[in-house]
Amino acid sequence: MDIHEYQAKELLSNFGVNVPPGALAYSPEQAAYRARELGGEKWIVKAQVHAGGRGKAGGVKLCDSETEIQEACEEMFGRKLVTHQTGPEGKGIYRVYVEGAVQIDREIYLGFVLDRSSQRIMIVASSEGGMEIEEISAERPESIVRSTVEPAVGLQEFQAREIAFALGLESALTQQMVRTLQGCYRAFTELDATMVEINPLVITGDRRVVALDAKMSFDDNALFRHSAIAELRDKSQEDPREARAADRGLSYVGLEGNIGCIVNGAGLAMATMDTIKLAGGEPANFLDIGGGATPERVAKAFRLVMSDSNVQAVLVNIFAGINRCDWVAEGVVQALKEVQVDVPVIVRLAGTNVEEGQKILAKSGLPIIRATTLMEAAERAVGAWQNDQTQATTVRAV
Numbered sequence: 516m517d518i519h520e521y522q523a524k525e526l527l528s529n530f531g532v533n534v535p536p537g538a539l540a541y542s543p544e545q546a547a548y549r550a551r552e553l554g555g556e557k558w559i560v561k562a563q564v565h566a567g568g569r570g571k572a573g574g575v576k577l578c579d580s581e582t583e584i585q586e587a588c589e590e591m592f593g594r595k596l597v598t599h600q601t602g603p604e605g606k607g608i609y610r611v612y613v614e615g616a617v618q619i620d621r622e623i624y625l626g627f628v629l630d631r632s633s634q635r636i637m638i639v640a641s642s643e644g645g646m647e648i649e650e651i652s653a654e655r656p657e658s659i660v661r662s663t664v665e666p667a668v669g670l671q672e673f674q675a676r677e678i679a680f681a682l683g684l685e686s687a688l689t690q691q692m693v694r695t696l697q698g699c700y701r702a703f704t705e706l707d708a709t710m711v712e713i714n715p716l717v718i719t720g721d722r723r724v725v726a727l728d729a730k731m732s733f734d735d736n737a738l739f740r741h742s743a744i745a746e747l748r749d750k751s752q753e754d755p756r757e758a759r760a761a762d763r764g765l766s767y768v769g770l771e772g773n774i775g776c777i778v779n780g781a782g783l784a785m786a787t788m789d790t791i792k793l794a795g796g797e798p799a800n801f802l803d804i805g806g807g808a809t810p811e812r813v814a815k816a817f818r819l820v821m822s823d824s825n826v827q828a829v830l831v832n833i834f835a836g837i838n839r840c841d842w843v844a845e846g847v848v849q850a851l852k853e854v855q856v857d858v859p860v861i862v863r864l865a866g867t868n869v870e871e872g873q874k875i876l877a878k879s880g881l882p883i884i885r886a887t888t889l890m891e892a893a894e895r896a897v898g899a900w901q902n903d904q905t906q907a908t909t910v911r912a913v
């Protein structure tokens with residue numbers, strides 16, 4: 516899960532990272548009022564969207580009066596900001612952050628990521644702040660400093676000092692840099708983040724180390740133990756289909772094809788998608804309904820899959836280990852009674868209580884196409900959809 520810059524700044528400042536004074540606004544008038552409250556003579560108005568590259572796309576504006584702030588905000592609010600990270604559809608601007616303008620002497624890049632090969636948190640820093648890390652690694656790779664942290668002892672002072680020296684910081688700033696690095700590291704580990712990026716981290720004219728931008732992402736599977744962070748979620752910044760699925764505890768990824776998939780387990784979901792392709796079809800989605808697939812969950816999954824207008828057949832593929840086929844079968848029957856499913860439905864069940872499951876499907880009287888193997892299920896799904904193309908009288912589940 517991603518959060519906004521202003522939220523990341525607030526979290527990081529609780530861990531001792533310096534940030535400029537700032538305030539959030541939901542309207543141009545409020546932004547001007549916030550600037551007056553903050554005081555000072557120059558302000559930066561920053562569109563809050565879940566993407567970087569805002570500066571170049573017109574989402575970060577320097578203003579030196581309240582009128583300018585209002586004008587900058589009128590331009591931003593309600594618009595979609597398109598940056599190189601948002602994709603062509605852009606992200607809606609519904610909040611802006613007003614921040615005191617800082618006099619910048621030097622810009623540094625600072626990132627904390629999970630390095631899978633060393634299984635450690637890796638600190639990536641560069642004296643070339645302001646540019647994106649991709650540009651830095653293409654144009655100035657020699658400026659990048661990398662350092663992995665030993666989890667048993669955490670980020671030690673000597674290691675943080677080494678990074679400060681490698682960036683060429685003057686010795687009077689070392690202590691502030693150490694505090695910033697250790698603060699980010701603690702925020703990363705204590706809040707179960709997957710990424711912390713400060714670009715730029717600046718040295719101000721009055722020799723202070725300040726985070727001018729901040730990005731954080733969190734491990735979705737750890738949000739249950741950070742309710743205050745889970746609350747920072749902003750659905751306006753997410754893909755609506757995926758946001759709906761996440762709300763229902765389902766992991767869903769929308770795709771371009773027309774065979775909807777309802778599967779338990781991520782591995783089986785991947786195998787199902789492959790088999791559909793092998794049979795000559797295209798999956799419409801990846802959907803893992805998880806281990807304890809109650810009838811309600813199966814019904815939710817049907818609703819989600821059917822909300823995609825491209826779906827022309829639904830393949831339910833369950834391998835029941837912890838799950839039970841009879842439960843899933845009940846779920847399918849219940850779902851088909853509740854949700855309007857006007858496309859062929861193919862069900863393949865295997866594993867615990869498979870006979871009971873098959874009986875429930877057979878007794879329901881619903882036009883469910885049953886299959887024993889995954890290959891057969893995929894072929895039937897592709898066949899049912901192709902048939903449907905040519906004859907309108909194909910078996911339909913209503």
Ligand code: ADP
Nearest residue numbers: 559567568569570614615616617714715727728
């Ligand atoms: P993005 O990375 O999305 O473009 P940033 O927050 O990094 O957005 O802002 C872009 C640039 O604007 C920064 O590199 C910095 O030069 C400038 N900037 C941002 N905030 C301030 C500030 N408070 N004071 C002065 N300059 C700022």
Ligand code: MG
Nearest residue numbers: 567714715728
């Ligand atoms: Mg930035």
